[in-house]
Amino acid sequence: MRYLDSHAHILSEEFRDDFDAVLQRAEEAGVERMVIITTQPDEARRAMALAAADPRRFQAAYGIHPEDIRTVTEDSLKEMAEIAADPRLSFVGEIGLDYHWEKEMAAAQKELFIRQIEIARQVGKPVMVHSRDAHQDTFDILKEHHVPGVLHCFSGSAELAREYVKLGYYIALGGAVTFKNARHAKEVCAAIDPAYLLSETDCPYMSPEPVRGTRNEPANIPHIVRVMAQVRQVSEEAMAEQVWQNGQRFLGVTE
Ligand SMILES: [Zn+2]
Structure with missing residues (x-):
């Protein structure tokens, strides 16, 4: 089976000491493609160098994260x-809205989000969207300023996920889908057209069961896809291949 990690912060501090071992474990787990998400310009340049050196394995994404709204x-x-x-x-991202951390900066966040969407449109690249406790505002902005993209670590309702899919957006699910109490993620996984599902770790955060609470890494993707298969009542092989093909379509690559 081959797997995609559509959202991995593998250049973050947490992987500095064992970066090669992390990549090795990803390879052994069958995680053949990773989108390296970066939140700082220097980190973005390192990701672009990796993507240029090994484009079949890495793609690079950069955007100003809503949590950095006060320093932009x-x-x-x-x-x-x-x-x-x-x-x-x-990719341009992750960009979006985070009202969990910076609710009082909502207006500035919306402006920054829209400006980065417009930059994505100008350069013709999809967006990787972060949305936390800001479901309606995120949806309204993406509906009005529509560009292709993915909702990362989606935590909204199945109904909202269906609305996004209608607009052509992909929905990426991560560790939360494996948590017993995460009703939403499982409902979303079951409800939407499976052609729009992607897998992600959001590592080093959000480790799935059964390794919840440890540092997350791309090699954990199979734990996530296994639960997606259970939820959709298909074989693990079929789910892995579906998500892989979705990833190829979304990432714009052909083999
Ligand atoms: Zn992230």
């Missing part, structure tokens, strides 16, 4: 737009 400047947006235009970058 016109200069940082200008630099973001330059990186977005780099041909070695595949």
Whole structure:
């Protein structure tokens, strides 16, 4: 079986000491493709270098995260737009809205989100969207300023997921789908057209069962796809292949 990790922060601090071993374990687990999500310009440049060196294995994404709303400047947006235009970058993100951490900055977050969507449109790249406790505002913005993309670590309702799929958005599920109390993620997994499901770790965060509570890494993707298969009542092989093919379509790659 072959797997995709559509959202991995593998260049973050947490992987500095054993980066090669992490990649080795991913390979052994069959995780053949990873989208490296970055939140700082230097990190983005390292991800683009990796993607350029091994484009079958890595793709790079960069965007200004909503949690960084208090430090964003016109200069940082200008630099973001330059990186977005780099041909070695595949996605703009993660971008979006986070009302869990920065609710009082909602207006500024919305403005930053829309500006980065417009940059994505100009450079013709899909967006990787972060939305936390901001379901309606995120949906309204993506409906009005529509560009292709994926809702990462989706935690909204099955109804909302269906609305996104109608607009052509992919839905990425991670560790939460394996948690006993995560009703929403399982309902979403069961409810939407399976052609729009993607798998992700969001590592180093959000480890799935049975390794919940430890540092997450791309090699944990099979735990997530296994639960997706159970929820959809298909074989693990069929689920893995479906998600892999979705990933190929979404990532714009052909074999
Ligand atoms: Zn992330």
